[in-house]
Amino acid sequence: MKKYWSFFRIRFIRGLQYRTAALSGMVTQFVWGAMEILLFKAFYEASPESFPMTFEALSTYVWLQQAFLALYMVWFWESELFNSITTGDVAYELCRPVRLYHMWFVRGLAVRLSKAVLRCMPILIVSSFLPAPYGLTLPGDMTTWGITLLSMTLGLLLIVAFNMIVYMSAFYTVSSQGMKLVITSLAEFLGGAVIPIPFLPGQVRIIVELLPFASAQNVPFRIFGGDLAGPDLYSSLIKQVFWLLAFVLIGSFMEKRALKRIVIQGG
Amino acid sequence: MNLIRLYVNFFLMHLKSMMQHKVSFFMTLTGQFLISFNIFLGVYFMMTRFHQVKGFSYSEVLLCFSITLMAFTLAETIFRSLDTFETIIGNGEFDRILLRPINSLFLVLCSKIELTRFGRLLQAVVMLVYGVSSSSIVWTPLRCLLVVLMILGGICVFAAIYLIFACLCFFTLEGLEFMNVFTDGAREYGKYPIGIYGKNVLFICTYLVPFALFQYYPLLYLTGKSDNSWYLLLPLCCALFLIPAFLLWNLGLRHYQSTGS
Amino acid sequence: MIQVEHMNKTFKVARRSAGFSNAVKALFHKETDTVHALSDISFHIGDGEMVGYIGPNGAGKSSTIKILSGILTPDSGTCQINGRIPWKDRKEHVKDIGVVFGQRTQLWWDVPVIDSFELLRDIYDIPRHQYLITLEELTQLLALEEIIKTPARQLSLGQRMRCEIAASLLHTPKILFLDEPTIGLDAVSKLAVRDFIRKLNRIHKTTVLLTTHDMQDIDALADRVLLIGKGRLLLDGTLSDLKSRCEPPCATLDEIVASLYREFHI
Numbered sequence: 096m097k098k099y100w101s102f103f104r105i106r107f108i109r110g111l112q113y114r115t116a117a118l119s120g121m122v123t124q125f126v127w128g129a130m131e132i133l134l135f136k137a138f139y140e141a142s143p144e145s146f147p148m149t150f151e152a153l154s155t156y157v158w159l160q161q162a163f164l165a166l167y168m169v170w171f172w173e174s175e176l177f178n179s180i181t182t183g184d185v186a187y188e189l190c191r192p193v194r195l196y197h198m199w200f201v202r203g204l205a206v207r208l209s210k211a212v213l214r215c216m217p218i219l220i221v222s223s224f225l226p227a228p229y230g231l232t233l234p235g236d237m238t239t240w241g242i243t244l245l246s247m248t249l250g251l252l253l254i255v256a257f258n259m260i261v262y263m264s265a266f267y268t269v270s271s272q273g274m275k276l277v278i279t280s281l282a283e284f285l286g287g288a289v290i291p292i293p294f295l296p297g298q299v300r301i302i303v304e305l306l307p308f309a310s311a312q313n314v315p316f317r318i319f320g321g322d323l324a325g326p327d328l329y330s331s332l333i334k335q336v337f338w339l340l341a342f343v344l345i346g347s348f349m350e351k352r353a354l355k356r357i358v359i360q361g362g
Numbered sequence: 363m364n365l366i367r368l369y370v371n372f373f374l375m376h377l378k379s380m381m382q383h384k385v386s387f388f389m390t391l392t393g394q395f396l397i398s399f400n401i402f403l404g405v406y407f408m409m410t411r412f413h414q415v416k417g418f419s420y421s422e423v424l425l426c427f428s429i430t431l432m433a434f435t436l437a438e439t440i441f442r443s444l445d446t447f448e449t450i451i452g453n454g455e456f457d458r459i460l461l462r463p464i465n466s467l468f469l470v471l472c473s474k475i476e477l478t479r480f481g482r483l484l485q486a487v488v489m490l491v492y493g494v495s496s497s498s499i500v501w502t503p504l505r506c507l508l509v510v511l512m513i514l515g516g517i518c519v520f521a522a523i524y525l526i527f528a529c530l531c532f533f534t535l536e537g538l539e540f541m542n543v544f545t546d547g548a549r550e551y552g553k554y555p556i557g558i559y560g561k562n563v564l565f566i567c568t569y570l571v572p573f574a575l576f577q578y579y580p581l582l583y584l585t586g587k588s589d590n591s592w593y594l595l596l597p598l599c600c601a602l603f604l605i606p607a608f609l610l611w612n613l614g615l616r617h618y619q620s621t622g623s
Numbered sequence: 624m625i626q627v628e629h630m631n632k633t634f635k636v637a638r639r640s641a642g643f644s645n646a647v648k649a650l651f652h653k654e655t656d657t658v659h660a661l662s663d664i665s666f667h668i669g670d671g672e673m674v675g676y677i678g679p680n681g682a683g684k685s686s687t688i689k690i691l692s693g694i695l696t697p698d699s700g701t702c703q704i705n706g707r708i709p710w711k712d713r714k715e716h717v718k719d720i721g722v723v724f725g726q727r728t729q730l731w732w733d734v735p736v737i738d739s740f741e742l743l744r745d746i747y748d749i750p751r752h753q754y755l756i757t758l759e760e761l762t763q764l765l766a767l768e769e770i771i772k773t774p775a776r777q778l779s780l781g782q783r784m785r786c787e788i789a790a791s792l793l794h795t796p797k798i799l800f801l802d803e804p805t806i807g808l809d810a811v812s813k814l815a816v817r818d819f820i821r822k823l824n825r826i827h828k829t830t831v832l833l834t835t836h837d838m839q840d841i842d843a844l845a846d847r848v849l850l851i852g853k854g855r856l857l858l859d860g861t862l863s864d865l866k867s868r869c870e871p872p873c874a875t876l877d878e879i880v881a882s883l884y885r886e887f888h889i
Contacts, residue, residue: 119539126543130551130559137558141412276393280400289404296410368745375742379733382774454727460694461722462746463714469746619696619710621634 098193103205110209117213124218128161132229147293148322150228155320156291158222158231160312165210166251167312169282172258172275173206180265189354196350199262203255234321242328246315249335254311256342257282263346266353287313293322307338365468372472380477387478395481398431402489405553416558422585423554425493429509430552430577432486433516434545435479441521443474445545447528448535456618467611470528499585508580508594515576515597518604520545523571525607532614548573555581576600625668625691625798625830630700632661632686632854660686661697662854670797671828673820675835675845677880679889683854684834688800691832692722705797718747721791725803728783729790730775736786737771740793747794754793761789764819781812788816792823798830799823805837817843838876850880852889 132154139146146153165171176199179185188195222231234240261278268274283289286308295303303309314331317323323331380387405427409420418426443450450456450470459469490509499505527541548571551559556567556578567574575596582588635655660683668674678684689695690702693709693716702709709716730739744754762768765785770778778786784804791799801820805813817840823829833844841848841862848865850858858865866879868886 115536116539122540123543123547126547127550130547130563133559133563134551134554136560137415137554138408138412141415145411147411274389274393276390277396280393280396284400284403289400290408294411295407299407364748371742371745375731375734375738378738379731382733454724457689457694458724458727458729460713461692461717461720463718463748464746619694 099197099201102193102198103201106202106205107209110206111213113210114213117210120210121214121217124161124164124214125221128157128218128222131157131161136229148291148317148320151232152317152320152322153291154222154225154229155232156316156322158218159316159319160288162215162218162222163211163247163312165207165214166247167254167286168288169254169257169286170279171207171210172261172279173203176202176262177265177275180262186357189357195354196259196347200255200259203258204251207251207255232320234319239318239321242332243315243319246318246332246335249332249339250311250315253307253335253339253342256339256346257307259346260342260349263349263353266349266356282308285309286311291317293317305334307342310335310338365464368464369468369472373475376475376477390478391481393481394478395485398482398485401550401553402427402485415554417587418555418558418585419497421493421497422581424489425497425499425584426555426577426581427553428486428489428493429512429581430516431549432483432490433513433576434520434549434552435483435486436513437517437520437524438545439476439479439483440517441471441524442476442479443470443472444524444528446474447531448538451531451618452535460619466615497585504594505584508584508597511594511597512576512580512584515580515600518600519572519576520548522603522607523548525604525611529607529610529614532618544571552577557582572600572603624670624703624705625666625832626701626703627667627691628665628701630661630664630690630702631659631698632683632690632695633698634658634660659854661690664700664851664854664856666849666856666859668830668832670830671824673824673831673833673844673846675833675841675848676851677835677841677848678851679884682851682889684851685802687851688722688802688832688834692720692800693717718794719796720798720800721794721796722800723788723791723802723804725784725801725806728775728787730783730786732776733774735772735774736767736778739775739786740771740790743790743793749794753795757793757795761792764822765789766815781808781815784808784812784816785819788819795827796829798832801831801833801835803835804833805835805840813837813839820844838880842876850883850887852884852887857887857889858883 135150135153135157139150148156160167179188185195188198191198219231223233224230234243261275264274285303285306292300292303292309292313310331314323314335318328318331405423409415409423413420415423438445447470450459450473455473456466456470459466459473462469494501494509523541523544527538527545530538530541552573556574557564564574564578567578579588579593579596583590583593634657636658664683664687676684676687686695690697691704691709693713696710704716705719707716707719729743730736731742740758743749744751749757762771765788767785767789770782770786775783775786788804799820804820805816808816820831820833821844824831831844833840835841845862847861848858849856850865858868865883866876868879868883
């Protein structure tokens with residue numbers, strides 16, 4: 096366990112070094128958040144009764160999305176990992192006394208967390224001072240905070256576990272580049288990154304909510320904004336746990352099989 | 363004339379290189395198609411829920427979206443080398459370009475022609491065709507010409523932004539990610555007529571970065587929401603945005619030649 | 624004819640410091656150190672000469688090559704090559720020079736080498752007739768026949784370097800700059816490259832300026848050696864001048880150069 100912790104620390108600290116990039120990224124995310132809210136405002140004015148959530152909950156969703164972009168965006172791939180598989184350099188990793196799956200999982204967590212830590216605070220602070228209903232609305236009771244934190248953790252683990260599956264698939268296909276693009280864009284839409292899932296029409300929404308990607312950012316951000324509560328909240332949390340376990344199992348199974356093949360073929 | 367022939371030769375070389383990796387090429391093509399298909403789905407679901415936004419109907423929004431997307435995609439295909447200019451400087455390729463007896467900016471453009479973006483272009487064409495045929499606009503030759511001008515104007519604006527980004531690379535390679543606001547951001551939010559984002563955004567996009575000149579104002583004329591015929595000329599004004607970008611390029615080039623970094 | 628008089632070049636290098644506040648400060652104001660890459664360099668190289676340009680890493684060799692090829696402007700001093708000032712008349716000047724960087728490639732990775740050559744023909748606007756003659760000659764001298772239809776990525780380093788040199792000579796430049804042309808090559812390829820450069824110089828009277836760390840290159844190619852260190856020109860003489868500088872009869876050229884580095888504290 097200790098070796099994974101020190102591995103996490105190295106990656107995390109390294110991630111913290113890209114400060115100018117973070118500053119630049121923050122500016123970008125402010126603009127995107129603001130544009131997103133202006134866009135929904137225009138739709139809200141078109142017909143307020145068609146709006147599936149309160150405007151406060153939507154603004155909260157948008158700002159959380161921007162603040163924690165690094166945690167939940169599927170497209171944060173590390174091309175280094177893909178390259179190490181396609182060039183065969185991955186063989187060096189196998190010489191170490193650690194499990195590849197665990198090591199890369201920890202690495203993915205560390206990279207995402209270090210990026211998020213640098214960017215989230217300024218966005219959260221400024222957006223919480225914006226006038227209602229355009230800013231971040233903070234919930235009153237502590238349980239909501241607690242459940243949000245739990246659900247965010249589950250969602251982050253789920254995304255990293257999904258990334259792992261895609262990394263592992265590079266062992267099986269020659270050109271992972273295009274597939275990566277296809278999967279990314281699909282996962283983005285189904286996860287509520289393009290428009291929040293409540294904006295989808297009835298039947299589509301029911302199906303999308305059953306799929307794994309709805310268990311990432313969609314759940315915690317809506318809990319925090321008060322859009323998800325009661326029995327729906329608990330079933331969403333259960334779905335999160337279920338999909339997380341499923342992804343981890345699939346990913347580590349793929350890893351074991353791929354490594355066995357490498358050992359047999361001798362690289 | 364010679365430069366055109368040379369550009370065609372470079373184009374063929376890129377094509378040949380791509381064909382060496384056919385599977386990867388077609389997968390990337392598909393991926394590009396799907397990524398922007400996401401945005402389309404977002405627009406589709408929003409418009410089916412709300413029917414109109416600030417007086418623009420679904421087919422009018424599609425028209426606007428397709429024009430922006432087409433301008434952006436064509437600009438990205440041609441000017442992608444400027445978007446990745448930091449690597450061209452970093453790996454010494456720019457030094458090699460300066461060793462050629464031809465305009466360096468031209469050779470930079472030749473060094474990368476992003477053919478994988480055709481997937482997205484295809485989608486823009488489909489949407490344009492649908493938007494044109496399903497809207498209630500009466501298509502006079504003038505209006506058709508205006509659509510072409512809007513696309514050309516858009517290419518100019520995006521080209522100028524890419525060029526400015528590349529110029530900044532001459533001075534620093536750090537912290538330039540914020541330029542994405544103007545390229546990816548414009549593609550992302552240019553899907554709707556810029557006017558719907560409110561007065562402030564419209565002001566910025568008129569006087570600071572002229573997105574609205576090729577997109578919003580001409581669209582008002584196109585959809586009959588305004589009959590101010592001055593709006594017809596605005597896409598042409600976008601080309602003026604290239605002038606400061608070129609001046610900046612020359613400044614940057616001189617800086618590069620005196621520092622070599 | 625290359626004439627360089629009192630050339631100076633300084634660079635400003637940003638001083639990096641740790642800490643978030645420093646990173647923010649650096650956005651607005653950068654603290655810089657000044658590095659003298661070249662100070663008061665003067666030399667003449669006549670037509671058809673083969674000159675070795677040696678010195679330790681960071682001595683100013685590549686800055687010189689960049690200035691001579693028109694990529695970089697010096698702070699002061701003059702430089703005339705065949706009557707032109709390289710950085711003022713860059714586009715005309717580069718038609719007369721060929722440059723080979725040992726560690727970079729100008730060939731297209733995925734297409735046959737000959738396609739890269741044909742693109743260069745169009746870039747330099749070489750008349751078809753003259754291109755064919757040059758190509759024929761280079762193919763023969765560098766033994767390219769077998770490899771010219773192969774994509775560059777499938778070539779060995781030695782094969783690629785031969786193609787690289789050919790690519791730099793298609794427009795029949797009068798002057799050739801070679802920046803570490805034999806780096807990483809095996810013995811056979813090194814000999815082939817050296818042999819070719821000698822022939823080129825003999826047949827076309829091409830002026831050659833060669834930077835290298837391989838003293839055998841110098842021994843085999845250079846009649847004259849320029850030694851540069853810390854931006855200063857320390858020695859300009861023939862190879863035998865260089866050898867006679869060493870008091871005890873040194874065994875190898877490497878040792879002579881090492882002792883010279885020691886002597887000049889570079």
